[in-house]
Amino acid sequence: MTRGAGTAVRVVLLVVLLLPAALIVTGSLRRLGLPAPSGLELLPADPSLSSYRDLAQRVPVGLLLRNSLVVTGIAVPLTLLVASWAGFALTQLGERQRRFALGAAITLLLVPLPMLWVARFVLYLRLGLLDTLVPLIAPALAATTPFTVLLAYRAFRRIPATQWEAARLEGASAWQTWRRIGLPQVKATTTAIAAIAFVFHWGNYLDALLYAQYEDVRTLPVGLAELIELDASDQPVVFAAAVLLALPALLGLLVVQRTLLSTTDRAAADMD
Amino acid sequence: MTSRLAVEGLGHRHAGSGTWALRDLTLAVEPGQVLAVVGPSGSGKTTLLRLVCGLLRPTEGRVLLDGVDAAAVPPERRPVAMVFQGYALFPHLTVRDNIAFGLAVRRVPRAQRRARVDEVAATLRVDGLLDRLPVELSGGERQRVALARALVRDPRVFCLDEPLSSLDPVLRVEARRALSALLRADGRSAVYVTHDQAEATTVGDQVAVLREGQLEQVATPRELYARPATSFVARFVGTPPMSLLPAAALDVPARADVLVGVRAEDVHVGAGKPYVVREVEEHGHEQLLALDVGGIDLVARVPLVMNVRVGETVLAQVNPVRIRLYDGATGRLLP
Numbered sequence: 001m002t003r004g005a006g007t008a009v010r011v012v013l014l015v016v017l018l019l020p021a022a023l024i025v026t027g028s029l030r031r032l033g034l035p036a037p038s039g040l041e042l043l044p045a046d047p048s049l050s051s052y053r054d055l056a057q058r059v060p061v062g063l064l065l066r067n068s069l070v071v072t073g074i075a076v077p078l079t080l081l082v083a084s085w086a087g088f089a090l091t092q093l094g095e096r097q098r099r100f101a102l103g104a105a106i107t108l109l110l111v112p113l114p115m116l117w118v119a120r121f122v123l124y125l126r127l128g129l130l131d132t133l134v135p136l137i138a139p140a141l142a143a144t145t146p147f148t149v150l151l152a153y154r155a156f157r158r159i160p161a162t163q164w165e166a167a168r169l170e171g172a173s174a175w176q177t178w179r180r181i182g183l184p185q186v187k188a189t190t191t192a193i194a195a196i197a198f199v200f201h202w203g204n205y206l207d208a209l210l211y212a213q214y215e216d217v218r219t220l221p222v223g224l225a226e227l228i229e230l231d232a233s234d235q236p237v238v239f240a241a242a243v244l245l246a247l248p249a250l251l252g253l254l255v256v257q258r259t260l261l262s263t264t265d266r267a268a269a270d271m272d
Numbered sequence: 273m274t275s276r277l278a279v280e281g282l283g284h285r286h287a288g289s290g291t292w293a294l295r296d297l298t299l300a301v302e303p304g305q306v307l308a309v310v311g312p313s314g315s316g317k318t319t320l321l322r323l324v325c326g327l328l329r330p331t332e333g334r335v336l337l338d339g340v341d342a343a344a345v346p347p348e349r350r351p352v353a354m355v356f357q358g359y360a361l362f363p364h365l366t367v368r369d370n371i372a373f374g375l376a377v378r379r380v381p382r383a384q385r386r387a388r389v390d391e392v393a394a395t396l397r398v399d400g401l402l403d404r405l406p407v408e409l410s411g412g413e414r415q416r417v418a419l420a421r422a423l424v425r426d427p428r429v430f431c432l433d434e435p436l437s438s439l440d441p442v443l444r445v446e447a448r449r450a451l452s453a454l455l456r457a458d459g460r461s462a463v464y465v466t467h468d469q470a471e472a473t474t475v476g477d478q479v480a481v482l483r484e485g486q487l488e489q490v491a492t493p494r495e496l497y498a499r500p501a502t503s504f505v506a507r508f509v510g511t512p513p514m515s516l517l518p519a520a521a522l523d524v525p526a527r528a529d530v531l532v533g534v535r536a537e538d539v540h541v542g543a544g545k546p547y548v549v550r551e552v553e554e555h556g557h558e559q560l561l562a563l564d565v566g567g568i569d570l571v572a573r574v575p576l577v578m579n580v581r582v583g584e585t586v587l588a589q590v591n592p593v594r595i596r597l598y599d600g601a602t603g604r605l606l607p
Contacts, residue, residue, distance in 0.1 A: 160360060162356040168327070169353070170373050
């Protein structure tokens with residue numbers, strides 16, 4: 001492919017991917033009370049922030065935002081720790097135990113989540129944890145999804161085994177080996193796991209709907225979902241909610257993109 | 273005198289496959305000595321090192337360090353340092369942090385750590401590289417950093433796994449000399465694993481030849497060359513190795529199944545029986561002739577001035593005093 005054609009393809013891709021996002025942002029700036037636009041409207045004739053003000057009156061944005069931040073603020077680091085420890089531990093196991101553990105992780109990936117709904121509901125109910133934020137954070141104790149464990153394992157496995165042995169001979173404990181030798185060599189993967197965990201917990205609509213119905217513990221996805229019932233002339237409010245939901249994710253991505261796209265993990269594995 | 277390191281009846285069996293990687297090995301290394309361990313891949317060399325430094329537990333037998341059974345001593349408490357094949361440097365740490373790693377995890381005070389690293393780095397001429405990352409080093413520099421990391425804990429015994437295998441041939445000779453001196457300094461001892469018999473005989477005071485987990489022979493390089501204890505050692509050691517031929521082919525009076533081992537320098541060319549030259553290999557100041565003896569090669573070492581071509585017939589005879597006889601069935605050297 002020529003360079004010009006490559007650039008053209010990239011531009012097309014970018015437009016296809018970004019257009020919906022752009023329409024949501026511009027749509028949220030449309031003045032309230034006007035009839036819905038008949039076609040695509042790239043920029044409203046008379047932009048206004050009135051939809052955001054209206055949003056704040058309809059739903060307790062501050063409370064929703066606080067709950068969502070609490071959940072992700074705890075669940076994301078917790079996922080990172082559990083996934084990283086589990087992935088690291090897998091590299092330290094003997095061949096046979098490792099195969100068993102990996103098989104188990106992959107089997108768990110195949111279990112459809114709805115199968116767990118009832119069991120979890122009963123569990124949280126018995127523990128008295130229904131209608132608290134705990135059920136929303138709890139999946140992080142199991143690394144959110146076995147996928148994050150497999151990702152961490154694959155990253156750690158690229159580090160030659162002799163490095164673990166060298167560390168052990170020097171007297172490093174399992175903790176020190178993970179912290180000083182393993183973790184610094186898998187930064188890109190760790191960031192990727194953080195991104196996966198954030199996306200899951202920030203947008204965790206189902207768990208919130210099932211286990212956290214009480215007004216005080218609602219999170220953004222559940223709170224904002226109610227707006228679907230608004231009528232077409234209030235569409236800018238729905239768009240404003242969408243922007244509110246997407247904004248932290250975008251900001252987070254900006255912060256970590258450098259690490260995410262870096263080749264640190266690969267360089268480390270290539271050297272030996 | 274108690275040996276610095278001794279292994280007695282040492283054996284290790286793979287937990288998974290149940291095969292023995294090493295079996296019934298008894299060896300000793302004295303202070304200030306280097307034991308070179310040589311053998312083809314899969315002969316159990318690396319397993320021996322891992323047992324000595326404590327990364328593996330023996331299935332049977334014992335490892336003795338200065339006369340004390342090491343079974344109860346964890347790897348980090350043994351006075352043993354390991355240089356891994358490929359060096360296993362930590363790629364994300366600077367040379368200084370690589371060398372200081374063991375001191376850091378043992379919480380040695382920072383100032384003391386610094387002084388010790390500086391001292392060791394100077395010994396190994398890596399003091400100019402302390403702020404670099406391993407990727408920024410040449411092969412020879414990496415090797416010296418790995419040695420420095422091993423040396424920093426002041427070990428009594430060095431375990432080295434193919435320490436020169438990732439260096440280019442020119443550098444290898446130089447590194448081998450430097451290594452030889454360092455390993456013996458201050459009464460230290462070393463177990464030096466290599467698959468290269470020439471390297472083993474140059475570095476080792478004693479050379480142990482392993483094959484499929486069993487000891488074939490342990491001897492000084494000179495003894496190993498002059499009297500290989502088995503036909504395997506005879507075929508493995510020396511450049512070129514011994515030629516092994518059936519007794520009848522060389523008219524040696526012995527049982528029919530006896531193999532006769534002949535060093536290339538013990539074949540005299542110029543008199544004797546006629547043989548066809550199958551191959552000529554020039555080596556600087558000398559050449560090696562492969563003579564066809566009933567379909568088997570008898571290698572002779574002759575001066576370069578002798579003008580011989582492939583296909584010619586030359587007269588040759590074997591010095592009968594210098595030959596070794598091996599049992600055809602067991603491969604053992606016959607008295």
